[in-house]
Amino acid sequence: MLDVHDLSKRYGAVNALDGFNLQVASGEIVGLVGHNGAGKTTFVEIASGLVRADRGYVTVNGRVPADARGDIGVTPQHIGLYPSITVREHLLLFGRLAGLRRAALAASIEELAVALRLTEIMDRRTGVLSGGQQRRTQAATALIHKPSVLLLDEPTAGADLETRQAMLDVVKQRAGEGAAIVYTTHYLPELTELHATIAVIRDGRIVARGNYDELVQGLPGEVRVIFEDEEDLRVSTTEPTATLIGLLSSTDRAISAVELRNASLDDVYRSLAVNDAS
Numbered sequence: 554m555l556d557v558h559d560l561s562k563r564y565g566a567v568n569a570l571d572g573f574n575l576q577v578a579s580g581e582i583v584g585l586v587g588h589n590g591a592g593k594t595t596f597v598e599i600a601s602g603l604v605r606a607d608r609g610y611v612t613v614n615g616r617v618p619a620d621a622r623g624d625i626g627v628t629p630q631h632i633g634l635y636p637s638i639t640v641r642e643h644l645l646l647f648g649r650l651a652g653l654r655r656a657a658l659a660a661s662i663e664e665l666a667v668a669l670r671l672t673e674i675m676d677r678r679t680g681v682l683s684g685g686q687q688r689r690t691q692a693a694t695a696l697i698h699k700p701s702v703l704l705l706d707e708p709t710a711g712a713d714l715e716t717r718q719a720m721l722d723v724v725k726q727r728a729g730e731g732a733a734i735v736y737t738t739h740y741l742p743e744l745t746e747l748h749a750t751i752a753v754i755r756d757g758r759i760v761a762r763g764n765y766d767e768l769v770q771g772l773p774g775e776v777r778v779i780f781e782d783e784e785d786l787r788v789s790t791t792e793p794t795a796t797l798i799g800l801l802s803s804t805d806r807a808i809s810a811v812e813l814r815n816a817s818l819d820d821v822y823r824s825l826a827v828n829d830a831s
């Protein structure tokens with residue numbers, strides 16, 4: 554499990570993290586969402602032991618990240634592969650560094666090759682791969698040693714549908730096997746597919762944390778009524794169905810269409826993640 558307590562990190566005048574708290578249980582996927590510069594990558598860098606916090610601490614299964622490297626898998630936001638060696642050589646390298654024995658490493662490579670659709674590119678140098686193929690390779694390097702904590706920083710950025718789906722399937726599988734996972738993304742529908750709980754970060758701290766229903770509850774959806782003369786009426790409401798019934802029964806005008814939208818994760822994001830200055 555991952556426990557993050559009161560992290561702060563300053564870069565000059567910028568408070569990249571400012572009292573950041575987060576707990577992620579075994580088997581849980583937390584979708585960490587927030588605007589550009591909110592502090593997501595800074596958190597991942599500290600939690601993976603690459604950057605020191607000014608204040609606060611992170612524990613991974615009760616140990617500081619530097620003492621728990623074998624328990625952590627990270628996909629950095631920016632692809633970091635060795636361009637002159639192949640996909641297979643990457644997996645062998647990362648697996649050996651993590652201390653996997655020959656048979657376990659071979660089995661893990663085989664599993665990931667299938668799950669992340671790497672089979673046909675295993676013996677190609679990563680420098681010649683497409684962006685999506687590189688993303689899948691990078692994910693495999695993070696997963697090769699079956700870490701119990703996964704920090705995935707925008708693992709599907711720029712990925713096509715096939716890459717995205719492969720990635721989501723593997724992440725769900727690893728959560729099912731008990732990994733505690735932090736998944737940062739700007740593609741909110743991915744979090745619905747992952748059945749993730751959501752943590753919204755703004756200005757370096759978590760401002761909301763809960764499951765989809767908890768966060769969406771109380772936010773207004775929208776009712777739209779389009780009249781035959783093409784004029785339309787939009788009403789923001791927490792009770793879209795009741796509001797629509799009320800509108801329909803109170804007008805004699807001819808209506809050509811109605812649209813009814815309940816609050817969604819987009820509304821959660823808009824109401825919580827975006828600060829006034831951005």
Ligand SMILES: Nc1ncnc2c1ncn2[C@@H]1O[C@H](COP(=O)(O)OP(=O)(O)OP(=O)(O)O)[C@@H](O)[C@H]1O
Nearest residue numbers: 564567568569587588589590591592593594595596
């Ligand atoms: N090494 C650094 N030196 C100086 N400033 C930094 C450094 N790393 C991050 N920052 C600043 O800290 C703030 C948080 O950046 P961070 O990369 O953590 O945001 P993010 O939420 O990951 O953004 P994005 O969604 O764009 O990836 C930003 O203002 C950024 O410019």
